[in-house]
Amino acid sequence: MIIGGGVIGLAIARELRLKGVRKIAVLERGAVGREASHAAAGMLAPNAETEKLDEFYRLCDESNRLYPDFAAALFAETGVDVGFDRQGTLYLALTENDSEEIGRRFAWQRGAGLRVERLSAAETRRVEPFLSPDVRESLFFPEDRQVETRRLVAALERFAALNNIEIRERTSVARIVFENGRAAGAETEDGEKFFAGTVVLAAGAWSSQIAAGALALPAVKPVRGQIVAFQTAKRLFQRVIYSPRGYLVPRADGRVLAGATSEDAGFDKSVTTAAAARLRANALEIAPSLVNLEIVEQWAGLRPLAADRRPVLGSFPQVENFLLATAHFRNGILLAPVTARIIAEKIAENRDSDYLRAFGPERFRANDSRSLNISA
Ligand code: FAD
Numbered sequence: 001m002i003i004g005g006g007v008i009g010l011a012i013a014r015e016l017r018l019k020g021v022r023k024i025a026v027l028e029r030g031a032v033g034r035e036a037s038h039a040a041a042g043m044l045a046p047n048a049e050t051e052k053l054d055e056f057y058r059l060c061d062e063s064n065r066l067y068p069d070f071a072a073a074l075f076a077e078t079g080v081d082v083g084f085d086r087q088g089t090l091y092l093a094l095t096e097n098d099s100e101e102i103g104r105r106f107a108w109q110r111g112a113g114l115r116v117e118r119l120s121a122a123e124t125r126r127v128e129p130f131l132s133p134d135v136r137e138s139l140f141f142p143e144d145r146q147v148e149t150r151r152l153v154a155a156l157e158r159f160a161a162l163n164n165i166e167i168r169e170r171t172s173v174a175r176i177v178f179e180n181g182r183a184a185g186a187e188t189e190d191g192e193k194f195f196a197g198t199v200v201l202a203a204g205a206w207s208s209q210i211a212a213g214a215l216a217l218p219a220v221k222p223v224r225g226q227i228v229a230f231q232t233a234k235r236l237f238q239r240v241i242y243s244p245r246g247y248l249v250p251r252a253d254g255r256v257l258a259g260a261t262s263e264d265a266g267f268d269k270s271v272t273t274a275a276a277a278r279l280r281a282n283a284l285e286i287a288p289s290l291v292n293l294e295i296v297e298q299w300a301g302l303r304p305l306a307a308d309r310r311p312v313l314g315s316f317p318q319v320e321n322f323l324l325a326t327a328h329f330r331n332g333i334l335l336a337p338v339t340a341r342i343i344a345e346k347i348a349e350n351r352d353s354d355y356l357r358a359f360g361p362e363r364f365r366a367n368d369s370r371s372l373n374i375s376a
């Protein structure tokens with residue numbers, strides 16, 4: 001049983017089915033895929049976003065490498081094209097400070113063997129002619145990609161429908177049920193009980209609100225992200241484009257997403273005019289050619305954040321058959337394939353990935369993570 005029908009829960013359900021697990025249920029409080037996974041920009045950018053080569057980078061990079069097969073398999077399985085796009089990512093310098101930042105990043109990333117290229121202003125505008133004339137230079141990450149998030153969720157939902165995975169929507173889990181040191185199921189807010197051999201908690205930003213007996217679940221906090229979208233008649237940009245102040249994600253249908261805020265607003269998913277103005281200003285700094293376009297859509301989602309900003313993947317030694325797959329913060333779309341593989345290998349084959357040790361919930365035991373002051 002999986003609690004939470006976002007990209008993480010649905011990807012785990014699919015992988016379990018592919019590994020031959022017969023009875024799989026997803027309990028979802030609302031409708032599947034309508035929370036953070038619906039709001040995400042869909043960037044698969046381990047290289048543009050990394051600050052160091054650590055275990056987290058390796059996890060992100062591995063998931064990025066799984067994506068071509070993941071996207072192709074989903075298409076074969078469901079007929080849904082998830083818009084997997086390999087055009088790469090540009091990271092722009094628009095000010096002197098930005099140039100210093102880019103120089104620093106280029107030096108360490110090249111030194112570490114990552115694939116990154118440094119483009120002059122002219123080279124940058126040659127590949128993306130609609131960028132600002134103020135662009136001083138850029139970094140190009142050829143191995144960073146993007147995916148159309150909403151289609152990804154639709155594909156996973158379709159896979160579930162075609163493969164007899166039970167999806168129970170409008171089913172809000174209040175607590176995990178444990179019996180004799182093992183997870184035995186879950187009980188809803190309405191007191192309805194569901195029984196299962198294994199329970200996976202994948203409830204995104206709400207994960208630590210679910211009671212888990214005597215276990216202290218790592219605190220997971222919501223971090224609101226707002227995005228605005230412009231519509232262009234034809235695709236103006238080929239690549240995902242970052243500046244240090246925001247990003248543009250061009251979709252094949254001419255939409256251009258401009259993101260994103262990072263706000264401590266509790267579980268409030270409202271959108272604000274102040275955020276729209278800031279996102280628009282950041283977008284125009286990157287591409288003044290967008291100036292006459294109206295914002296056609298604005299939305300918000302809640303990123304799930306743990307105290308150390310890393311995902312929580314794994315189990316507690318004191319209970320059996322209970323796993324967490326949560327706190328993917330800014331990278332849950334990128335990390336869906338690798339998370340699904342790690343969790344499904346553990347459940348179906350009892351295989352322990354090294355990542356379960358690195359990202360397991362036990363790492364918070366030394367301090368009471370519930371009382372940590374998490375900042376976005
Ligand atoms: P969710 O999608 O939030 O799913 C959790 C599900 O659990 C929800 O459907 C919820 O209803 C359900 N649930 C909650 N409580 C209960 C309960 N008690 N009982 C039953 N069900 C419950 N990531 C990237 O990789 N690339 C990006 O470009 C990117 N851009 C982003 C931009 C924005 C603006 C935001 C907000 C996020 C972005 N992310 C991005 C992050 C990504 O969206 C998340 O990390 C990812 O969606 C988390 O997936 P999830 O399934 O854990 O959470």
Ligand code: GLY
Pocket residue numbers: 041043225259260303329330331
């Ligand atoms: N990864 C992009 C975001 O979270 O806004």
